[in-house]
Amino acid sequence: MALFSLSCAVQAQSLPDFTQLVEQNAPAVVNISTVSHGRQGYHQFHGPGKSPLPENSPFGDLFRRFLEEGQGPERPPEESESLGSGFIISTDGYVLTNHHVVDGADEVIVRLSNRKSYEAKVVGSDEASDIALLKIDAENLPAVRIGNSKDLKIGAWVLAIGSPFGFEATVTAGIVSAKGRSLPSENYVPYIQTDVAINPGNSGGPLFDLNGEVVGVNSQIFSRSGGFMGLSFAVPIELAMNVVEQLRKDGHVTRGYLGVLIQDIDRNLAESFGLPRPQGALVARVVKDSPAEKAGLQVGDVILTFNQQLLHDSTQLPPLVGTTAVGEDAKLTVLRNGKEITLTVRIAELPADDAEIPSEPSTAADSVKSNKLGLVFSELSAEERKQLELPAEQGVRVEEVHEGPAADAGVQPGDVVLMIDGQKVSHPTQLEQIISGAPAGKTVALLLLKQQGPVFVALRIPE
Structure with a gap:
C-alpha cells in the first residue's frame, strides 16, 4: 500500500500544473459572437459544421471547421448567429481569431472575461490561413505573450482556452501529436496537430505551451461526428502573426509565388529519379513567365531544399514559399538528371486565380498498338x-489502357504523356521506341497531363 501511494505521488509530481498558466492568461481570452442579417442560417450549437472538402470526397465528413452552418433547426432568414473564441494580442484592443468565425458577419461582439462587451471592427480577414484581426475600442487590456511553435517538440504539453459550445473560459490540455501537418485543400498552413479536446466554439482560441506563450490558433478538427475525436489542428502562431502584421499594415495578405505544380515522391518515383529515399518536391509543371521559369526550373526537377531547409515531402514547400517576402531571392537545391544544382529564384506575388488546364477528347487517327x-x-x-496549352511537338494521348503496369499506376484513357524517363515525347512511335528500349525491371517516371493537371507516375518495365 505504501509503495502504491509513493507511485501515485511520483506520477502526480511528473504531471504539469496548469493553474498558474490559466490564472495569468485566461483574462486575455475572449468570447466572440457574430450576427449576420438578411440570410438563412443555423445556430452553431445544433450542428458540426461543413467540410472544406469537395462534396464527393470520401473524407468530406471528416475535416470540419468549427463554426459554420450546421444541420439544426432553421432560424428565420432575418439573421443567423455563431459563437467562437479569440485572444487579445495587444493592450490597445487588437484581437486575433479565425476567419471562419467572423466570415460574412454584420456584427461582431467581443466579450471579455470581466463580462464587458464591445462591438468589434474587422480590421482584415484571410481565408487561406483562416486568420482574422479584430479591433475593439478599449485600453489597458490584458494581452497574451506570443511564443514560437518552431520550439515545440512532439510530445510536449499544450493547453487551450476557449468557449466550446458557449461554455466560456473552458480549459483543456494535451500534447503535441505532430507538426507541419498538411490538410486536404489547405496549401499554406503547416498545422500543429494535438490531442487537446477542441469542439465547436473553440475556434480562434489560443494554444499555449508550458511557458504560458501562445504557440497556435485552434482552427480545425478531424471528426466523423462534428465533435472531438482526439485530432485537433492549430495554425502556427508565427504564421498567424505574419498575417496579422499584413492585415494591420495593408488590410490584406500577399503571399510568395514560385509558379510550379508539384507532387510528392513515393518509393517507386524515388527509385526512378535515383533518390536514396522519398524526399523533396517533384516539379510536374512550370508556369509560363513565372519566377520558376525565369530561374531555370524544369519539369522533372526535384526540389530538395528551399533556403537551405530540407524538404522531407512536397507539402513543406507551399508554406515556405507563401511566407517568403515578395521580391526576395530564394535559394533552391534541385536534383536534375541525377546531379544536384543550385538555382536562385526571385519570389513574386501569388496571383488571385490559377488557370486550369482543359482536357479535350482526341480526334487524331494515328495510333500505336x-x-x-x-x-x-x-x-x-x-x-x-493549342487547347491543352502544350508546346509544339510535345504530347502523346493515351487511347486505351490494358491490364499491366500502367493500369496499376492509374493511367487512364485521355491522359496525355508529356515525358518518360526524362525525355520529352512528341509522337507515338517515339514513345513506343523508348518503352521498347527500356531494360526489363527498370522503373521509369512517366509525366502525364490529366484532367486535374500534370502528375508523375512510376512504372516498372515488365519482362
Whole structure:
C-alpha cells in the first residue's frame, strides 16, 4: 500500500500544473459572437459544421471547421448567429481569431472575461490561413505573450482556452501529436496537430505551451461526428502573426509565388529519379513567365531544399514559399538528371486565380498498338496541343489502357504523356521506341497531363 501511494505521488509530481498558466492568461481570452442579417442560417450549437472538402470526397465528413452552418433547426432568414473564441494580442484592443468565425458577419461582439462587451471592427480577414484581426475600442487590456511553435517538440504539453459550445473560459490540455501537418485543400498552413479536446466554439482560441506563450490558433478538427475525436489542428502562431502584421499594415495578405505544380515522391518515383529515399518536391509543371521559369526550373526537377531547409515531402514547400517576402531571392537545391544544382529564384506575388488546364477528347487517327506497358497511344493534332496549352511537338494521348503496369499506376484513357524517363515525347512511335528500349525491371517516371493537371507516375518495365 505504501509503495502504491509513493507511485501515485511520483506520477502526480511528473504531471504539469496548469493553474498558474490559466490564472495569468485566461483574462486575455475572449468570447466572440457574430450576427449576420438578411440570410438563412443555423445556430452553431445544433450542428458540426461543413467540410472544406469537395462534396464527393470520401473524407468530406471528416475535416470540419468549427463554426459554420450546421444541420439544426432553421432560424428565420432575418439573421443567423455563431459563437467562437479569440485572444487579445495587444493592450490597445487588437484581437486575433479565425476567419471562419467572423466570415460574412454584420456584427461582431467581443466579450471579455470581466463580462464587458464591445462591438468589434474587422480590421482584415484571410481565408487561406483562416486568420482574422479584430479591433475593439478599449485600453489597458490584458494581452497574451506570443511564443514560437518552431520550439515545440512532439510530445510536449499544450493547453487551450476557449468557449466550446458557449461554455466560456473552458480549459483543456494535451500534447503535441505532430507538426507541419498538411490538410486536404489547405496549401499554406503547416498545422500543429494535438490531442487537446477542441469542439465547436473553440475556434480562434489560443494554444499555449508550458511557458504560458501562445504557440497556435485552434482552427480545425478531424471528426466523423462534428465533435472531438482526439485530432485537433492549430495554425502556427508565427504564421498567424505574419498575417496579422499584413492585415494591420495593408488590410490584406500577399503571399510568395514560385509558379510550379508539384507532387510528392513515393518509393517507386524515388527509385526512378535515383533518390536514396522519398524526399523533396517533384516539379510536374512550370508556369509560363513565372519566377520558376525565369530561374531555370524544369519539369522533372526535384526540389530538395528551399533556403537551405530540407524538404522531407512536397507539402513543406507551399508554406515556405507563401511566407517568403515578395521580391526576395530564394535559394533552391534541385536534383536534375541525377546531379544536384543550385538555382536562385526571385519570389513574386501569388496571383488571385490559377488557370486550369482543359482536357479535350482526341480526334487524331494515328495510333500505336498496345505495348508492354499495356497502353495504346495516338498522336495529338496541332489544335489539340493549342487547347491543352502544350508546346509544339510535345504530347502523346493515351487511347486505351490494358491490364499491366500502367493500369496499376492509374493511367487512364485521355491522359496525355508529356515525358518518360526524362525525355520529352512528341509522337507515338517515339514513345513506343523508348518503352521498347527500356531494360526489363527498370522503373521509369512517366509525366502525364490529366484532367486535374500534370502528375508523375512510376512504372516498372515488365519482362
